[in-house]
Amino acid sequence: MASVIEKPRNGCALHGAVQTIEEIRGVVPIVHSNAGCAVQNYLSKKAGGAYHGGICGYSVPGTAVQERHVIFGGASRLREQIKNTLKVVEGDLYIVLNSCESSMVGDDVSAMAKEAQEQGEPVIDSLLAGFHGDVHAGYEAVMADIMEKIPLVKKIETKKEERLVNIFGILPQQDIYFRGDLAEIKRILEGIGLKANTFFGSSGGVKECEQAGNAALSLVFSRWGLKAAEALNTSCGVPYLVTDIPTGLEEVSGFVNRVLETLHIPEEAARPFLEKEAEEFYYYFDRLEEEFYELHYNRTLALVGDESNVVKLAKFLKHYFLAEIETVIITDFYRQEDLTEDKKAEELKSLAEEIRFSKDRREIRNLLLHSQAELILGSSLEMEAAKKKGIGNLEISYPVYKRAILQKTYTGIRGAVALAEDYVTKIKEMDD
Amino acid sequence: MAKVGKHIAIYGKGGIGKSTTTSNISAALAEAGYRVIQIGCDPKSDSTNTLRGNTYLPTVLDSLREGNKIHLEDISVEGFKGVLCIESGGPVPGVGCAGRGINAAVSLLQELNLFEEFKPDYVLYDVLGDVVCGGFAVPIRDGITDRAYVVSSSDFMAIYAANNLFKAINKYAPSNGAKLGGIIGNGLSAGYSKAIIDDFASKTGTKAVGYVPRSLVVSQSELYGKTVIEANPDSEHADIYRKLAKYIAESEDLVVPNPLGVADLRDWAREWGDKIYNLETGVIGAGEAI
Structure with a gap:
């Protein structure tokens, strides 16, 4: 039976693809849809805490198809738009994104991209339609398409780089701390002598996409990165390692050791770095020791957000602050079968008393209202429930309405310190 | 929009003789003195050929594509005995969305006040084959027509297509959609053809409203680019079509069919x-x- 979903927090697959590629420097999106698809994504993300840059929002080239393009086919309109975009928008890689209308009509989008390729232009396509899933599916598909198709339009030196690692599965703009997360993971990898392809962020760009096939390993931090890693594995033989996002000393050490083991690099190589990190970690965490008992850091918590982030935070807070994770509500699933195929379910069961899957704000609010949680970690949409319960809401997931987030992260060692600061601050505010 | 005249949709599998049957019904009604509009709802845009001697007629969607202001006289032409001929048209095969095209064409005709202007007694919609998607159900939805007939031979695939139409009618009838007038048996040759159609009709709670046997007269008239009514007015087939037209014009016996499951x-x-x-x-x- 049909039911109402109140304020679902995830946009469509096209939105996911748009927000992913606009965060790769040098990429120009060309959206083959009716007017407004890309702008809608821009506006919702802008309201939800994304700080855009580059070609986004109103400046995204698009075909703005009308009814006559639906009836008679819009391929020639797309051809025109690709041609014009190449003339007036500078870029290193142009990615044509499909839409619901175009998919239903069956416009031959690939043929248009191929035509441009044959003229020597760096144009590829990603054929996912909005209705194929939500933002996560958009990231998943477009990253896989880039990995598969970039050799068609770029001359790539096939030279294996033994120390180069790709990072997949951290979603731009959907993970509200994605820039900081990527920077911290990159810092950790560089600390142990590796190089990281983050694709997004200050060091990312088309060049990194070109080099991805030369990497020695791909790291997959959420299920949404698996498809891209598999594509690279098939085309270039790059192995991949599926891993949780590490936060805290123990997790970071375990992560580092797993990466080194996979790359057949002796663990000793990382020892100086990990010792230094441990020193820094304990330096800060020792300062919390006194308050730990005074303020009772071990609160009962409810977490709402995408799986990989929720697992990361639940592990950390349970381990270091002895928090009791009462309720976990996972928001990044699309189909019901995603739930039964969820490999993380077992891990989650060991972390939390109750695990729920929902994108419905009302359902989430009711779950929170009936929980014993003393602090919520969720999005701004959970603020209402927090207020009703008279407890705090620490924002960890999309959307976030009243904060500017640029470099902040809750990942790694530095992220662990930042998380500790914010967690303790919330406790103090609540106890005030 | 106030409905002027009786609006009748005629469906059936591709190649089964929908356009031939519809054009002959239109011709017979016009011959009897009624004002008739025939609208071809098929991208092939050849529904009204035999009514207008194969003359060139720009389709509604051709005009829509040009993007200019559209006037009724640009997209319609009077054919045999004043039957107003209109073709919705559509994209070239393999491109675009013909279903959306039918939808847009019908909306445009309403915007142009076609029915208020022409004041028809009867409007016949000749609709492409199976009801393949929502767009092709437009003529039987939203009160555009209040009755549909299906042309079928005794071949299984034609009956399969008729059954699909019954499914669509069954779905839309409760929300002001068209009801079924009946089955028009067409191109019947074998002795058992009638019995098959009758049996299918009784199984689905409907009835056959006419039988058109296979005939050289129909083929010959087609080749002359005319309806049987015009080319062979004294033939037995012309009378069959006249009788069918009279039934369709007068009958108010409409049902919601019970389609068979697969x-x-x-x-x-x-x-x-x-x-x-x-x-x-x-x-x-x-x-x-x-």
Whole structure:
């Protein structure tokens, strides 16, 4: 039976693809849809805490198809738009994104991209339609398409780089701390002598996409990165390692050791770095020791957000602050079968008393209202429930309405310190 | 929009003779003195050919594509005995969305006040083949027509298409959609053809409203680019079409059909397969009179 979903927090697959590629420097999106698809994504993300840059929002080239393009086919309109975009928008890689209308009509989008390729232009396509899933599916598909198709339009030196690692599965703009997360993971990898392809962020760009096939390993931090890693594995033989996002000393050490083991690099190589990190970690965490008992850091918590982030935070807070994770509500699933195929379910069961899957704000609010949680970690949409319960809401997931987030992260060692600061601050505010 | 005249949709599998039947009904109605509009709802845009002597007629969607202001006189032409001929048109095969095209064309005709201007007694919509998607159900939805007829031979695939139309009618009838007038049997040649159509009609709670046997007169008239009514007005077939037109014009016997499920339809066809085989090979079942 049909039911109402109140304020679902995830946009469509096209939105996911748009927000992913606009965060790769040098990429120009060309959206083959009716007017407004890309702008809608821009506006919702802008309201939800994304700080855009580059070609986004109103400046995204698009075909703005009308009814006559639906009836008679819009391929020639797309051809025109690709041609014009190449003339007036500078870029290193142009990615044509499909839409619901175009998919239903069956416009031959690939043929248009191929035509441009044959003229020597760096144009590829990603054929996912909005209705194929939500933002996560958009990231998943477009990253896989880039990995598969970039050799068609770029001359790539096939030279294996033994120390180069790709990072997949951290979603731009959907993970509200994605820039900081990527920077911290990159810092950790560089600390142990590796190089990281983050694709997004200050060091990312088309060049990194070109080099991805030369990497020695791909790291997959959420299920949404698996498809891209598999594509690279098939085309270039790059192995991949599926891993949780590490936060805290123990997790970071375990992560580092797993990466080194996979790359057949002796663990000793990382020892100086990990010792230094441990020193820094304990330096800060020792300062919390006194308050730990005074303020009772071990609160009962409810977490709402995408799986990989929720697992990361639940592990950390349970381990270091002895928090009791009462309720976990996972928001990044699309189909019901995603739930039964969820490999993380077992891990989650060991972390939390109750695990729920929902994108419905009302359902989430009711779950929170009936929980014993003393602090919520969720999005701004959970603020209402927090207020009703008279407890705090620490924002960890999309959307976030009243904060500017640029470099902040809750990942790694530095992220662990930042998380500790914010967690303790919330406790103090609540106890005030 | 106030409805002017009776609006009738005619469906059926591709190639079954929808356009021939519809054009002959239009011609017969016009001959009887009625004001008639025939709208071809098929990208092939050849529904009204025999009514207008194969003359060039720009389609509604051709005009829409040009993007200029559209006038009724640009997209319609009066054919045999004043039948107003209109073709919705559509994209070239393999491109775009013909279903959306039908939708847009019908909306445009309403915007142009076609029916208020022409004041027809009868409007016939000749609609492409199966109801393949929502767009092709437009003529039987939203009160555009209040009755539909289906043209079918006794071939299984034609009956399958008719059954699909019944499904669409069954779905839309409760929300002001069209009801079914009946089945028009067309191109019938074998002795058992009528019996198959009658049996299918009784299984689905409908009825056959006319039978048009296969005939050289129909083929010949088509080749002359005319309807039977115009080319062979004194033929037996012209009278068959006149009788059919009279029935369709006067009948108010409309039903919501009960389409067969996929398995039931298959079993029903199989039974007929056995019956036909026995008939041809001379096996007589118990209680079957000769």
